[in-house]
Amino acid sequence: MRWIDELEQRAASEPSMFRAQLLREDVARLRRLVEIARSTADEETYLRAGRRLQWTTNDARTAELGEVLDAMLHAVREAATTIDDASAQARMRDTWVELTRIRMERLVGCLSTPVPRPGG
Secondary structure, eight states: OHHHHHHHHHHHHOSOHHHHHHHHHHHHHHHHHHHHHHHOOOHHHHHHHHHTSOSSGGGSSGGGGHHHHHHHHHHHHHHHHSSSOHHHHHHHHHHHHHHHHHHHHHHHHHHHSOOOOTTO
16 A cells, blocks of 8 residues: 555654654554455444554543544545555545644643642
8 A cells, every 4th residue: 555655664764763653653553454444344343443553552542533533444444445546545645644633632732731740
């Protein structure tokens, strides 16, 4: 799948170790998702499995991704089950970009939340 291959190439040349690691993790998730899409006839079973690929650490905040994650799951399934459909590939890329944006907002928001100090 072209988008996954492109992400893998980006990870290999990414100067930021943090971003490279995130890209490698997503490549692994996306490859697993494609396998699930191709081997699972039932859409609900596919969606349940796709939602449990640790899109957030230990899937603790994955439920917050809701519609954006579901849109990406549908796009990946479509791209994985059609033969070289450029528009399906583009939808997969676009939905992954949006999912990544939302996940990063959640991550940054989580990290930037002030923590009260004991006694102060």
